Each structure stands twice: as C-alpha cells, then as structure tokens.
Amino acid sequence: MTALLSVRGIEKSFDRNRVLTGIDLDIAAGEVVALLGENGAGKSTFVNILSGALGRDAGRVVFAGAETVFSTTREAIDAGIIHIHQELSLIGSLSVMENLFIGDYRTGRSGIIDRKALAAASRPLLERVGAGHIDPRRTAGELSTAEQQLVEIAKALSRNARLLILDEPTASLTPHEAAALFAVVRELKSRGVAVIFISHRLEEVFQIADRVVVLRDGGVVSDRPVAATSREAIIADMTGRAFALGAMPPAIVPEGAPLRLAAEAIGDGAGIGPISFELRAGEILGVFGLVGAGRTELLEMLCGKRAIKSGAIRLASGAAPASPTAAWRSGLALLPEGRKTNGILPNLSVEENIVVARRQAGGGLVARGSERALADRLWRTLGIVAAGPGQPIRSLSGGNQQKALFARCLAADPSILLLDEPTHGVDVRTKGDIYRTVRDLAGEGLAVVFVSSELPEILALASTVMVLAHGRRTLYAPRAGLGENDVLSAAFVEAA
Amino acid sequence: MEGRSVVRFLRTRREATVLAMLVIVFLGLTFASEFFLTGRNLSNVARQISVVGIVALGQALVIIAGGIDLSVGSVIGLAAVTAAMVSAATGMPSLGIVGAIAIGMAVGFLNGVLVTRIRINPFITTLGTLSIARGAALLATNGNPQRFDNWAAWLGYGRIGEVPVQFLLLVALTLVVAFFATRTRWGRNVYAVGDNARAARLAGIDVARTRIMVFTLSGSLAGLGGLLLGGMLTNSNPNLGLGYELDVIAAVILGGVALSGGRGSIGGVVIGAALMGLLRNAFVLLNVSGYWQTITIGLVVILAVGADSLNRRREDD
Structure with missing residues (x-):
C-alpha cells in the first residue's frame, strides 16, 4: 500500500525550545490514525505544520506523491489537507450555505449570490455527512456544536479533502452526537479519505481508529495497529508510567460529617430544577449528565451567578450567595468549565491568577510577601x-493552567469546592494529579461537587452520585452499589 | 544576568521604546536649540504635559479595564466653567475646586453606571456624555468665557520657583495612581477585569463596581484637568478641552497600554504624555509649521504601536 501522506524527520523549535524532535509518519488513503499525547507533547504543532499554519525547521512531507512545502493554510487546503480545529471556525452570522462555499459563493463573474442554486448545491454536501436535516439557509451560529461540526466537515468535502485532521472533535458532543460523527468518519474512510484524529478520550480511539500513534516530548514513542495495543499500553506510552485511576480506594463519607450545604428543590425558572441534595464535609458529589442536562447551570446557581427562582440553598456558613463575589466570601470556590473563556486571566502572572480570588476578601493593600x-x-x-511565578499564565500548557486555577480555589481556603469539568482537555498525567488532589482535599474535610461528562471519572472519585437529565435529578445515590449502567440509564432518561 | 534582563525589558516593553524616543528627542533638542534647556522653556513644556498627563492617568485605568472614555475633553470644559462660576457665585474659591472635581466625578460615575447597569458600550456611552457635558458647559455660560483668576486658579497658573504647580500635581498623582494600580486590590482588579471579565467575575471580582470605579476616577481627574486648564488661562472658556480626548488616548496608547485591555503601566502613560509634549515643543523651537506637528504626533503613535505589534507577533510564532 503506498502512503497518501509520508512524513520524515519533521523538526520544529520555538526559540530554544525544541517542540518536535524528528517525526516520521505514514498514512494510507482511507486510514484513520489516532494521534495521542499529553498536552505539550507536540500534537498541535505537528498537525499545524501539516496544514500549513506553521513552518518547519527540518524534514520532508510527501503528499499524494508530491514533495510539498505549504507556507499557508490556503495551499494545504487546495492540496486537500483540511484541519478542523477544536474551536470551530464557521462564521456565525452567515448562513450554512454561505459558509459551505465561503469566499466565492459560486457567484461567477457577476458577484451576485444565487440563493437557490447555492442551497441546491449545499444539500448533497450536508446529506453526505448525515446532516440532511439542516436547512442550508439557516444562520450557522444558531446550530448546535455538533451540527456546526458536521457543517465544517461538509465544507471540507466541498473542497475535496483527502486528509482530514480532526482536533478533539468530540470534546463538547454528547455520546449520541459523537456516535453520529463516527458514522460520518467511517463513511469518509470508505471513500478513501484519510483521517488524523486527536482526542483525549481513549474509548473513542478504540471505536474509530485503525492505528494509534503516541507522541511524547516531540517524538513518536509508539505506532501500532489498534488491535495490537491496549488502554494501559497507550497510557504508559503517553506518560511514561502506569495510570492510577483504577487503583484508588472507594470514597466514603465519614459517619456524622457536618452538613455544609443543602439545596432544597432549587430551580432557575428556565427549565432547570427542581433539584435537591445535601453536601457534607468530606463528601465528593459526582454530578453526571449529558451536555444540556443542566450541570453547569446547577453550579451557576450554587455560586450565585444564576438567579434561583424557586427553592432555596442553605449554607452552613450563612445565607445563599447572591453573586460569585459573595460565594467566594462564604467559602465556596469555583473552578469553571472553559479554562480560556471563564478561567484564566491570560496576561496576568501565574501568581496573580492564583491569589486573585483570595485577595477579594482581604484588605485594600496587596500583601506581596504572603x-x-x-x-x-x-x-x-x-x-x-x-x-x-511572574510568567504570564497564557504561556503555560493547558494542564498547568488548570492546576493554577485549582490553586486559585485552594488559595481562598474554601469549605466547599465546585469543580466544573476540571479534567476537560488536560493530559492524562494532569488528570491523575487532579484526581489525587480532589481525594486528598476531601480527606481533609472539604466538601466537593465534581461535575463531569466522563463516567469513569465520576465512578472512581465520587462518594455520592447525582445524575441530571433535561434539568431534573434522575438519580441521587451513594456511589457504593451503583454500576455504570445505573448511571447511564439515568442520564438517558427521556424528557417527560 | 542583570544586563540581560535590562536588554529584555528594552526589547519587549513598549514603555522602553517610548522612553528611548523621549531621550532621543530630548538630546536632539538640546543640541538643535539653545533655548531648549532654559528654565523658562522646560517650565512651559512641563505645563503642556501636565493636564494631558493627569487626565491620561484616569484614561489609562479605564482602557486597562477594557473600556474607553471619550468624554474627558468635554468634562475638562464643563469643570473649568464650573470652577469659575461656583467660585464667583459663592465667593469661595475652595468650593470652585470641589465643584470642578465633583462635576467630573459625577459625569464619570454616570458613564460607569450606564456602561455596567444599562450595558451600553463604553464608546457609545462616553460619546453621548461627550456631547452632553459640552452642551451643559455652553448652556450654563451661554457660550461666554468666565473669568477665573482667584487663588484656586493659582493651581493652574502658579509656579513654585520655576516649577509649575500643575506639574507637581502630575508627579504626585502619578505616584499615587501607580501605587494604586500595582499594590492595591482594586488596582489589580482593574487589570483582571480588562484581561478577561468573565473569568474575573467567576473568580469573585465585582466587575461592575470595578468598572464604575475607573470611570469615576477618570471623570474626577478630567475635572481636575479642567480646573487646571481654566486656571492656567485665568479664563474658563466653555470650549476648553475640545479634542483633548484624542491627545489623552494617544498618550495612553503611546505609553504601552493595550487598547484591548489588561496590559499597560502608569509610568508608561506619563512617558507617553511627556513625549507628546516634547514633540510639540520641538516644532515651536525649530520653527516648523504647526500643521506638521499634528501629522508627526499621528506618525509617532502609529510607529510606536506598530513596532510593538511586530515584536509581539514574533513572540506568538
């Protein structure tokens, strides 16, 4: 089998920092290759070089039989290499069909858009990616994330993609949507399109990939057919050591632990609630649910960002907070979902990012020493x-940024920790660190609400499990005695 | 090690670029004109810098917090006539001082409330108050200049030795605002809000209060600027400060503050204001047409910001 893409000895440095130390990779037409590695292993740099977004310092790329040097993404796209980024890049204010044919809109020389013809040309493209139900005249920004992703793939097809690079395509999809995406990937594969698939979710890799390539410290550490590898082997390759999630003892709430927070049938008046639960010192409440089930909204109500329209929250430390500022003051610390948009203060130093929340409760003068x-x-x-500590936080890797945000919570010396997808988009090693820290903190008497869309995480960490679906509580029980199926079936309950 | 960090500072901070330009212009003028290094001339330069510099301190905080305040020029005019009219009506110049700063503070507070509570974009809000404040100044005076030559005006025209009083005020306020920005919780919150307002809010910062505070400070400092400018001329014209907002914003940007918020230093802003003052002086001393002065200021802003973004892009690669 001749390779569609053949890469030899790719090197790249930023200043004195060697990010890629010589990558070799071959991909055949119709092959799906999972590219794995911790944050900072060099995955993004590598695919950015393939797609023309970055230049390379050394090495050769042969694509479709021709030696290539792409200096812009335009050239790579014209050659058939299309990179779909984690942050989707549709223009939200244009229609789906305008996005599909962005740039020329098939106007010919007149410059006038023929809306009918454009819609007609769009439909087969959408159908090919299983998105025939999307009206091409709709505004792209109104579509769900999963739909936007399909439109991006349809757009790639309209440009005759031969190599598709998908960067964490399932990060914000429900399992159902992810399954639909995989069906599209298989369809593309059968038509001879090669796919590079980047993900932090190993289960998906086993579902979809033909081969697994693991990067570490800028080099390829393993390249095996999926049948010849295992979850444990991949994790060992990524981290250089074995993974400890399974090794943790079950979490148990200590007998007679004091109540820290009680939510009594709270609701936001906009589809979330009524939800009730209690949280005790040392308890880890794992909150599971699909995207849109109301997990983030629940945390927003707890931390005072979202108004509570019905029911009430009682805190051991006093009244329910009316704003995030008040929440931190009364001992609740929040690690929000979305590190970049809701978490870091990018240009401020790591140190300031850590102390910022704690500072709000202090005096006017900044106590630099302490x-x-x-x-x-x-x-x-x-x-x-x-x-x-003076380094701007934006220059840290994602995992280290997440740890700094964790430090922000701890610096405020909270009694309740609210964690929204704390392991989202962080590498396996950092995940392990975060799990251990959460367990240690609970052991010291902190009450933790741990929101996650990764079931293994919930089952391994939580002492109590709550499942939300369509804004309601569908399961609330001690972790002991629950199986994977109990939780999943509660999450997939149909809307009443 | 020490030497290397100095080089790094010079290469990466816009303050340094502008400081270097300032030194070059200063040395150039020293050789080009025998009048430059005279006490009288330097004292005039110091005066020209002062009002722009003082108003720029507040503007810098607003821009660092991610906003912009276009109303400062009009507030200067409104505060100048307020100072004159209040002292004339009450016979108490001290009330004139209070009135000028209070009217600026009120406009600033109004800006802050409109931006945070009614959520009008800062550009639009302050464009509105720019018009309203100017109109109020004209309405109150019927368009006529007001005499302003009591002791409150001395703050604007007075000198201690050769040093203008308003320049001493600039130095003192720079120190106070720089301390505020770097060493107090509220000052650091200004940076945090400008850097990522959503994250700042979720980290417990009261974003609305921070924004109201910076607009109020900016208005108050513009009020003080109006008092000084009216005093310097011993005559408060309701049209004082027309177009000043542009000079002030230019000084802030020149001094290294990012228009996108979150980045910049108070020291840099004063250096920016000083560079603009020196350039103006250069044209007078070298007897070049005033029209060139306007063009040059524009070129310098573009040059300094352009050099900075080229530098930044190299870092991002």
Missing part, C-alpha cells in the same frame, strides 16, 4: 511546571 509565599506553596503541592 501572596508569594502562598503561591509558592500551592505551586509545589500541585506540581505546576512553569519558569517562574
């Missing part, structure tokens, strides 16, 4: 890797 000491201590406890 802030530095605190940041230093948390930094070491959590194992943050960075050049120094």
Whole structure:
C-alpha cells in the first residue's frame, strides 16, 4: 500500500525550545490514525505544520506523491489537507450555505449570490455527512456544536479533502452526537479519505481508529495497529508510567460529617430544577449528565451567578450567595468549565491568577510577601511546571493552567469546592494529579461537587452520585452499589 | 544576568521604546536649540504635559479595564466653567475646586453606571456624555468665557520657583495612581477585569463596581484637568478641552497600554504624555509649521504601536 501522506524527520523549535524532535509518519488513503499525547507533547504543532499554519525547521512531507512545502493554510487546503480545529471556525452570522462555499459563493463573474442554486448545491454536501436535516439557509451560529461540526466537515468535502485532521472533535458532543460523527468518519474512510484524529478520550480511539500513534516530548514513542495495543499500553506510552485511576480506594463519607450545604428543590425558572441534595464535609458529589442536562447551570446557581427562582440553598456558613463575589466570601470556590473563556486571566502572572480570588476578601493593600509565599506553596503541592511565578499564565500548557486555577480555589481556603469539568482537555498525567488532589482535599474535610461528562471519572472519585437529565435529578445515590449502567440509564432518561 | 534582563525589558516593553524616543528627542533638542534647556522653556513644556498627563492617568485605568472614555475633553470644559462660576457665585474659591472635581466625578460615575447597569458600550456611552457635558458647559455660560483668576486658579497658573504647580500635581498623582494600580486590590482588579471579565467575575471580582470605579476616577481627574486648564488661562472658556480626548488616548496608547485591555503601566502613560509634549515643543523651537506637528504626533503613535505589534507577533510564532 503506498502512503497518501509520508512524513520524515519533521523538526520544529520555538526559540530554544525544541517542540518536535524528528517525526516520521505514514498514512494510507482511507486510514484513520489516532494521534495521542499529553498536552505539550507536540500534537498541535505537528498537525499545524501539516496544514500549513506553521513552518518547519527540518524534514520532508510527501503528499499524494508530491514533495510539498505549504507556507499557508490556503495551499494545504487546495492540496486537500483540511484541519478542523477544536474551536470551530464557521462564521456565525452567515448562513450554512454561505459558509459551505465561503469566499466565492459560486457567484461567477457577476458577484451576485444565487440563493437557490447555492442551497441546491449545499444539500448533497450536508446529506453526505448525515446532516440532511439542516436547512442550508439557516444562520450557522444558531446550530448546535455538533451540527456546526458536521457543517465544517461538509465544507471540507466541498473542497475535496483527502486528509482530514480532526482536533478533539468530540470534546463538547454528547455520546449520541459523537456516535453520529463516527458514522460520518467511517463513511469518509470508505471513500478513501484519510483521517488524523486527536482526542483525549481513549474509548473513542478504540471505536474509530485503525492505528494509534503516541507522541511524547516531540517524538513518536509508539505506532501500532489498534488491535495490537491496549488502554494501559497507550497510557504508559503517553506518560511514561502506569495510570492510577483504577487503583484508588472507594470514597466514603465519614459517619456524622457536618452538613455544609443543602439545596432544597432549587430551580432557575428556565427549565432547570427542581433539584435537591445535601453536601457534607468530606463528601465528593459526582454530578453526571449529558451536555444540556443542566450541570453547569446547577453550579451557576450554587455560586450565585444564576438567579434561583424557586427553592432555596442553605449554607452552613450563612445565607445563599447572591453573586460569585459573595460565594467566594462564604467559602465556596469555583473552578469553571472553559479554562480560556471563564478561567484564566491570560496576561496576568501565574501568581496573580492564583491569589486573585483570595485577595477579594482581604484588605485594600496587596500583601506581596504572603501572596508569594502562598503561591509558592500551592505551586509545589500541585506540581505546576512553569519558569517562574511572574510568567504570564497564557504561556503555560493547558494542564498547568488548570492546576493554577485549582490553586486559585485552594488559595481562598474554601469549605466547599465546585469543580466544573476540571479534567476537560488536560493530559492524562494532569488528570491523575487532579484526581489525587480532589481525594486528598476531601480527606481533609472539604466538601466537593465534581461535575463531569466522563463516567469513569465520576465512578472512581465520587462518594455520592447525582445524575441530571433535561434539568431534573434522575438519580441521587451513594456511589457504593451503583454500576455504570445505573448511571447511564439515568442520564438517558427521556424528557417527560 | 542583570544586563540581560535590562536588554529584555528594552526589547519587549513598549514603555522602553517610548522612553528611548523621549531621550532621543530630548538630546536632539538640546543640541538643535539653545533655548531648549532654559528654565523658562522646560517650565512651559512641563505645563503642556501636565493636564494631558493627569487626565491620561484616569484614561489609562479605564482602557486597562477594557473600556474607553471619550468624554474627558468635554468634562475638562464643563469643570473649568464650573470652577469659575461656583467660585464667583459663592465667593469661595475652595468650593470652585470641589465643584470642578465633583462635576467630573459625577459625569464619570454616570458613564460607569450606564456602561455596567444599562450595558451600553463604553464608546457609545462616553460619546453621548461627550456631547452632553459640552452642551451643559455652553448652556450654563451661554457660550461666554468666565473669568477665573482667584487663588484656586493659582493651581493652574502658579509656579513654585520655576516649577509649575500643575506639574507637581502630575508627579504626585502619578505616584499615587501607580501605587494604586500595582499594590492595591482594586488596582489589580482593574487589570483582571480588562484581561478577561468573565473569568474575573467567576473568580469573585465585582466587575461592575470595578468598572464604575475607573470611570469615576477618570471623570474626577478630567475635572481636575479642567480646573487646571481654566486656571492656567485665568479664563474658563466653555470650549476648553475640545479634542483633548484624542491627545489623552494617544498618550495612553503611546505609553504601552493595550487598547484591548489588561496590559499597560502608569509610568508608561506619563512617558507617553511627556513625549507628546516634547514633540510639540520641538516644532515651536525649530520653527516648523504647526500643521506638521499634528501629522508627526499621528506618525509617532502609529510607529510606536506598530513596532510593538511586530515584536509581539514574533513572540506568538
């Protein structure tokens, strides 16, 4: 079998930092290759070089039999290499069909858009990716994430894609939507399109990939057919050590632990609730649900960001917070979902990012000495890797940013920790670190609400499990005695 | 090690680029004109810098917090006539001082409330108050200049030795605002809000209060600027400060503050204001047409910001 893409000895450095140390890779037409690695292993740099977004320092790329050097993404797209980024890049204010034919809109020389012809040309493209139900005249920004993703793939097909690079395509999809996406990928595969698939979810890799390539420290550490590898082997390749999730003892709430928070039939008056639960010191409440089930909305109500229209929250430390500012003051710390948009203050230093929440409860003057000491201590406890506390947080890897946000929560010395998808988009090693930290904190008497869309995580960590579906509580029970199926069937309950 | 960090500072901070330009212009003028290094001339330059610099301190905080305040020029005019009219009506110049700053503070507070509570974009809000404040100044005076030559005006025209009082105020306020911005919780919150407002809110910062505070400070400093400008001329014209917002914003941007918010330093802003003052002085001393002065200021802003973004792009690769 001749390779569609053949890469030899790709190297890339940023300043003195060697990010890629010589990558070799062959991909045949119709092959699906999973590209795995921790954050910072070089995956993004590598695919950005393939798609022309970055230049390379050394190495050769042969694509479809021709030696290529793409200096712009335009050239790569024209050759048939299309990179679909994690952050989707449709223009939200244009229609689906305008997005599909963006740039020329099939106007010919007149420059006038023929809406009928454009819609007609769009339909077969959408049908090919299983999105025939989407009206091409709809505004792209109104579509769900999954639908937008399909439109992006349809757009790739309209450009005769021969190699499709999917960067964490399932990160914000429900399992159902992800399954639909995989069907599309298989369909493309059968038509001879090669796919590079980047994901942090190993289950998906086993569902979809033909081969698994693992990067570590800028080099390929393993390249095996999917049948010849295992979950454990992949994790060992990625981290250089075995993974500890399964090894943790079950979490149990200590007998007679004091009540920290009680939610009594709370609702936001807009489809979420009524939801009731209790949270005790040392308890880890795992909250599971599909996208749109109301997990984030629940946390927003707890931290005072979303108004509670019915029911009430009682805190051991006083009244329910009316704003995030008040929530932090009364001992609730929030690690929000969406590190970049809701979490980091990108241009501020790592240290300021850590102390910012704690500072709001202090006096007017910034106590530099004690802030530095605190940041230093948390930094070491959590194992943050960075050049120094004064470094802007944006220059850290995703996993280290997440740890810094974790440190922000701990710096405020909370009694209740609200974690929204704390392991979203972080590498396996950081995930392990976060799991251990959460367990340790609960052991010290912190009450934790742990929201996640990854079931293994919930089952391994939680002492109590709550499942939401369509804004309602469909399961609320101690972890002990629950199986995977109990939780899943509660999450997939049909709307009443 | 020490040497290397200085080089790094010079290469990466816009403040440094502008400081270097300032030094070059200063040395150039020293050789090009025998009048430049005279006490009288330097004292004039110091005066020209002062009002722009003082108003730029507040503007810098607004821009760092992710906003913009276009109303400062009109607030200068409104505050100047307020100072004159209040002292004339009450016979108490001290009330004139209070009135000028209070009217600026009120407009600033109004800007802050409109931006945060009614959620009108800062550009639009302050474009509106720019018009309203100017109109109010004209309405109150019927368009006529007001005499302003009591002791409150001395803050604007007075000198201690050769040093203008308003320049001393600029130095003192720079120190206070720089301390505020770097060493107080509220100052650091200004940076956090400008950097990522959503994240700042979820981290417990009261974003609305922070924004109202910076607009109020900006208005108050513009009010003080109006008092000084009216005092300097011993005559408060309702049209004082016309177009000042552009000079002030230029000084802030020149000084290294990012228009997108979250980045910049107070020291840089004063250097930016000083560079603009020196350039103006250069044209007078070298007897070049005033029209060139306007063009040059524009070129310098584009040059300084352009050099900075080229540098930044290299870092991003």
